[in-house]
Amino acid sequence: MVIARTIQELKEARASLKGSVGFVPTMGALHQGHLSLIQRAKEENDGVVVSVFVNPTQFLEGEDLDAYPRREEADRLICERAGVDILFMPTIDQMYEKDELCIGAPAIRGYILEGEKRPGHFDGMLQIVMKLLNLTQTTRAYFGKKDAQQLALVMQMVRNYFLNVEIVPCEIVRDEKGLALSSRNAYLSSEEKERALCLSRSLKRATKMVMAGELDAQKIRSEMLEVLKEADEVEYVAIVDRAFRAIEKVEIGDTIILVAAWVGKPRLIDNIWI
Ligand code: AMP
8 A cells, every 4th residue: 555645645656546546535534434435436436545644634623633433553553454545644744735725615505504504625635625625536436324414515516516526426335323423433432323323213213203294394303302312412403305405395316414412522513314
């Protein structure tokens, strides 16, 4: 495995990969969720590139940029064992200059839900993903459905800017109790980890209701809020179509139910595609 820390090293290593290449962008502190994306990229391509970069422009003032877990050595071992060809771990200086040209998230879809609570987050996310896609020049790039709105916006950017890469959505990986894996779960105490299960439980409750024929979004939302009482604060429960428009009735095959809530220190998100 080549570890590239500069753009030049990345370009040289990339030029030596032949055939199709899959790319998995991450912020590191790799877990089984990231690994599932890497494994899928490995299965579907001749070569795999992974990036680990805690991107400062997608953190807002006062968010956990400095505290965000960094585990460079463990990440390197995980990638090595998974058969990754290139691990790109750049410094901030490599990725950004001062007073940059910026990409803006779309006016409506970029500023609802995650974008409403974290205004500017998606601008920074799209900016770094654009840079990484251009640098890595891969056939496919793998994104988790865990960050459903991020996935939708990356797909839109690829469409709007005619980027030559296929975006592959990947299923959410959970622990044995149902908690969606996240690098931020590292902030949870064991008591909080138990309470954090209310996010996935609320989504399970919603799925059960839909399976029993209840399609009314209001009713589903209020049941979910009951389950979410275990969280310290619920930021949103949203029932939207695949284009992220709020809907009144669940339509099977075109609905995403999303939740964001605080449990202890971290703000957690989860969702289910129905
Ligand atoms: P992050 O390091 O949190 O920026 O995540 C990097 C990529 O891994 C994103 O595409 C995430 O959606 C994806 N990811 C993170 N957690 C999970 C999970 N539990 N299951 C599937 N994909 C995930």
